Amino acid sequence: MNALGASSHWPADRVSPTPQTPGLVRAARRLAAFALVLLSGWAQAADRQTVVDLAGRSVSVPTQVDRVLLGEGRLLPVLGLLEGGDPSRRLVAMMGDYETLDPAGYAQWHRQFPQLDRVARIGRAGSSTFSDEQAIALRPQVAIFGLAGGHGPSKGDREIVSRLEAAGTAVLFVDFRQDPLKNTPTSIALLGKVLGKSDRATAFNTEWRQQLARVTERLAGPGAPARKPSVFLENRVGLADECCATMVGLVGVLLDAAGGANVAKGLIPGEHGTLNPELLLAQQPQHYIGTGIGSLATARQMPLRVVLGADATPAEAKASLQRATQRRFIDQLQATRPGRAHAIWHHFYNSPLNVVAVQVMAQWFYPERFQDLDPRATLQNLYQHFLPIPLEGVYWTSL
Numbered sequence: 001m002n003a004l005g006a007s008s009h010w011p012a013d014r015v016s017p018t019p020q021t022p023g024l025v026r027a028a029r030r031l032a033a034f035a036l037v038l039l040s041g042w043a044q045a046a047d048r049q050t051v052v053d054l055a056g057r058s059v060s061v062p063t064q065v066d067r068v069l070l071g072e073g074r075l076l077p078v079l080g081l082l083e084g085g086d087p088s089r090r091l092v093a094m095m096g097d098y099e100t101l102d103p104a105g106y107a108q109w110h111r112q113f114p115q116l117d118r119v120a121r122i123g124r125a126g127s128s129t130f131s132d133e134q135a136i137a138l139r140p141q142v143a144i145f146g147l148a149g150g151h152g153p154s155k156g157d158r159e160i161v162s163r164l165e166a167a168g169t170a171v172l173f174v175d176f177r178q179d180p181l182k183n184t185p186t187s188i189a190l191l192g193k194v195l196g197k198s199d200r201a202t203a204f205n206t207e208w209r210q211q212l213a214r215v216t217e218r219l220a221g222p223g224a225p226a227r228k229p230s231v232f233l234e235n236r237v238g239l240a241d242e243c244c245a246t247m248v249g250l251v252g253v254l255l256d257a258a259g260g261a262n263v264a265k266g267l268i269p270g271e272h273g274t275l276n277p278e279l280l281l282a283q284q285p286q287h288y289i290g291t292g293i294g295s296l297a298t299a300r301q302m303p304l305r306v307v308l309g310a311d312a313t314p315a316e317a318k319a320s321l322q323r324a325t326q327r328r329f330i331d332q333l334q335a336t337r338p339g340r341a342h343a344i345w346h347h348f349y350n351s352p353l354n355v356v357a358v359q360v361m362a363q364w365f366y367p368e369r370f371q372d373l374d375p376r377a378t379l380q381n382l383y384q385h386f387l388p389i390p391l392e393g394v395y396w397t398s399l
Contacts, residue, residue: 051193054147054183055155055173061194062141062170066090068195069122069135069169071145071152073098074350076109076116078176078188081204081352081386082197088116090195092138097125097151102347104295104311104393112389127153132160136167142194147175147183150350177250177350181257184352185209204352204386211355211378212257215362218369219259228261229365230285232335235272236346237290238305243329244280247272250349251291251357258361260287277329287364288335290324291346292317308345310393317343317397325399338399345395353382360396 048060068090070076076098079087087109099106110116120138123130130153135143143164145153153160154173161171172194174187185205192201219225233255235245246252246264249271255262263285264275294305296312299320304327307320321343325336335341342364348357359375375396383391 049193051172051190053172053190054175054187057173059170059172061172063196065141065195067092067139067141069138069140069143070094071130071143072150072350073106074102074151074347075144075146075174076106077387078174078191078352079195080109080388082188082192082195082200083388084197084200084386085388086113086115087388088113088119091116091119092140093120093122093135095123095125095130095152096121100125101151101293102295102309104297104309105347108310108389108392123152125151127157127160130157130160132163135164136169140164140169143169143171144191145171145173146177146350147173148178150177176352176354180253180349180354181212181358184354188352200386204382207382207385208352208355212358214373215258215358215370219362219366225259225366225369228259229287230263230283231255231260231287231289231365232263232275232280232285232333234288234290234330236293237324237343238302239293242274243277243327244275245272246275251344251346254348254354254357255289255361257358258365260361260365281329281332284334286335286340288325288330288333288341289361289364290321290343291349292320292343293346294320306343306397308343308393308395308397309347312394314394314397317394318399321397321399336399341399343397348395353379356382356395364398 047063049063050058050060052058069092073095074097076087076094079091083089120134122135127149148154149156164171172190174190175183176187185208188201188205192198233246233252235247246268248262248264248268252262263280263283267275290306292306292308294302294307295309296307296316298305299307299316303323305320306324307316321341324343325331325341330336344357344360348354356375356379359373359378363370363373363375379395380391
């Protein structure tokens, strides 16, 4: 008994505590901490997925993407296509090239979704204007860049990519420009997976492939044309005074798929360049195609540009092509006679709707073989089923 009359022994129904050494305590704490780290890692892994982009890079992206940056503004319709609605819903930043290079096209999206004004512009129309500091401050989860660039960062802008990745932004490269007929469906599938819109991506790609096959399979099948018609493709008509800007890449890739023989092939070292007008006059190609970068709003200030796009009318599109074919040297081409002189919307070269341009040109080159094609119906169908804005304007014309 102690001084208070209490027993110094534990009651029979209780167990005496076992002394724990400091080493055992530390080990238990380390084990618990490791378990927490492991569980946290599993949770983070469950919240991410790995995809392969068009540069062949394995990229870890969040499974739920709510903050997107566009390295080219003209990728906006791709977001709209996959969302089936408001393309600004996840968009925190974009380049300003869309409203600069195709103001009529951007205006149509802006009328439908005025909240695009609230999306930060992190550059104008080239990678040199891209502000990586501003981009990082906006905390995008995913940045979408064009593989070959053009009017925004590309695979070659390694410092921009490194800074964004160091700040926690996953950078993905897509391609609608460099090898569009191979990479358009791959790019759509990639973005569909990243944005949780794989069903829409698959539906679009199925329709896109079917419409392309209506040209490519017929050109490769029995009775295929023995000789391709020669074509002079004039690049961005009216942008410069001199003749004769052309291209073998960009719209030239679509021309190839449509079964035309581009007279610039083998003469232009890169995607685009300038041909000697005397060479053209000597060769006298069978078809002339100019690409249109003009709009109805600018037709008076820039009368030599071909008017095509969201605000173009059939009458002004044809009149602008007529004016363009009356320029010096061009007016001496036999291809500028009616039935052989055409114009097409320049921005098809960087659009998932590029398959329509292939159908249009195939019908120009082989009118009897493709008389059942209706490219306008193809375009209308793609708008109706996949884009949240109506089809407006004129995107090709002929004399």
